Amino acid sequence: MRTNGTLPRSYLFVPGSRPDRFAKALAAGAHAVIIDLEDAVSPAEKDNARAAVAAALPLAQPVLVRINAAGTPWFGDDVRLCRHAGVAGIVLPKAEDAAVVDRIAADVGERAAILPLIETARGLWHAASIAHARGVTRLLFGSIDFQLDLGLRDEDLVHYRSQLVLVSRVADLPAPVDGVTTAIDDAEALARDVARARALGFGGKLCIHPKQVDFVNAAFLPTAEEIAWAERIVAATAGAPGAAVAVDGKMVDRPVLLKARDILAGARKA
Numbered sequence: 001m002r003t004n005g006t007l008p009r010s011y012l013f014v015p016g017s018r019p020d021r022f023a024k025a026l027a028a029g030a031h032a033v034i035i036d037l038e039d040a041v042s043p044a045e046k047d048n049a050r051a052a053v054a055a056a057l058p059l060a061q062p063v064l065v066r067i068n069a070a071g072t073p074w075f076g077d078d079v080r081l082c083r084h085a086g087v088a089g090i091v092l093p094k095a096e097d098a099a100v101v102d103r104i105a106a107d108v109g110e111r112a113a114i115l116p117l118i119e120t121a122r123g124l125w126h127a128a129s130i131a132h133a134r135g136v137t138r139l140l141f142g143s144i145d146f147q148l149d150l151g152l153r154d155e156d157l158v159h160y161r162s163q164l165v166l167v168s169r170v171a172d173l174p175a176p177v178d179g180v181t182t183a184i185d186d187a188e189a190l191a192r193d194v195a196r197a198r199a200l201g202f203g204g205k206l207c208i209h210p211k212q213v214d215f216v217n218a219a220f221l222p223t224a225e226e227i228a229w230a231e232r233i234v235a236a237t238a239g240a241p242g243a244a245v246a247v248d249g250k251m252v253d254r255p256v257l258l259k260a261r262d263i264l265a266g267a268r269k270a
Contacts, residue, residue, distance in 0.1 A: 006031075006269040007031075007174050007204065008030075008032040008177075009031055009205070009216060009217050009221075010029075010030045010031050010032070010204060010207055010212075010213045010217050011033075011034055011064070011140075011177060011206050011207060012028055012030035012033050012034065012207045012208075013036045013066070014034070014035055014036065014040075015035075015036055015049070016036055016037040016040065016049040016050065016052065016053050016065075017040065017042075017045050017049040019052045019053070019055070022056055022063075023059075023060070024210070026059060026063075028213050029213050029214055029217065030207060030210075030213045031204075031217070032064055032089075033061070033064065034063070034064045034065070034091055034206075035064070035065050035066070036066045037053070037065060037067055038066050038067065038069070039066075046068065046073075047077075050074070050077060050078060050081055053065065054081055054084070057084045057085075057086035059086055062086055062087065063086065063087060063088060064087070064088060064090065065078070065081065065082050065089075065090060066093060067079060067081075067091070067092065067093070068093070069092075069093045069094040070094070070097070070100045079104055079107050082108050082112050083111070088112060088113065089112050089113035089114065089137070090108065090112050090113070090114050091115045091117055091140065092104065092115065093142065094117070094123065094142075094145075095117055095118055095119075095130055096120060096122045096123045096130075097130075098126065098129040098132070098133040101114055101116060101130060101133035101134065101135065101136060102134050104135070105135035108135075113135060114136050114137065115137060115138050115139070115140050115177075116130050116131075116133075116139055116140065117140045117141075117142045118141055118142060118146070118164060119143075119146050119149070120145065120149045121149055121150055124160060124163060127139065127164060128167050128170065131167050131168060131171035132171050136173070137173070137174075138168075138173055138174050138176065138177060139164055139173060139176040139177070140176065140177045141164055141176060141177065141178050141202075142179055143157060143178065143179025143180070144179060144182070146160065146179075158196075161178070161197075161200050162200055162201070165201035165202065175203030175204070176202055176203065177205060178194075178202040178205045178206065179206055180207065180208045181193045181194075184208065184209045184211065184212070185211075187215070190212055190215060190216075191215070191219070193205070194215070194216060194219040194220070204216070204220060221266070221267065222263045222266055222267045226263050227264065229247075229248070229260070229263075230260035230261070230263040230267075231260075231264065232247050232248070233247055233257060233260035234257070234261065234264065237252060237257050
């Protein structure tokens with residue numbers, strides 16, 4: 001996982017059954033690579049895929065591993081795999097119970113972070129307790145499975161996405177990560193999905209193909225216009241400490257100044 005001190009904005013999946021693709025995924029520029037033992041691997045190949053991942057670790061960079069959900073026959077062995085020093089974190093699918101998260105944390109210790117994937121109504125209902133569970137560092141939104149669980153379209157999930165942003169803030173976690181865009185060759189769809197995610201307060205996105213990574217990395221950075229606005233705000237308040245000032249015809253108060261400073265801090269880190 002490559003963050004350079006900043007929060008990952010892109011998380012790229014690679015099938016655990018395809019170790020020949022691991023190096024390519026690591027070289028794609030994603031801030032985090034998720035080796036997938038769940039959806040990308042058929043039931044008949046689960047054990048072989050886990051063995052292939054174990055043989056490949058450690059890779060050139062630490063990786064995340066999406067294990068199989070609690071209650072499946074592969075869950076225990078998947079968790080034990082994640083004790084490996086080359087695993088930086090565990091992506092937990094179908095996260096619905098904080099007790100499961102606590103159990104994983106007790107099993108792997110402090111070595112691996114836990115990133116619960118909220119992809120069911122029950123998971124979102126219990127998201128607050130999950131977010132406060134031991135070892136949790138960020139929440140991910142499994143939008144595709146969430147659609148199936150509620151019988152909704154992706155465009156109908158704005159409320160639920162906003163709830164996940166709210167829960168993350170209350171739990172003092174980083175902004176959550178939005179789900180995948182399945183249209184690999186549709187640049188407009190990707191741009192639309194990322195713009196919506198940013199507007200709702202997400203801080204990153206799951207990717208299913210390397211060609212999505214560069215766009216996602218750039219799209220979650222402050223824009224040139226946002227940076228210019230923030231610089232004007234900071235300059236104006238520095239010239240009038242404690243006094244009320246107006247920038248672009250609008251009054252600047254403390255929350256506006258803090259927002260401007262956050263934008264500039266994010267730009268510097270990136």
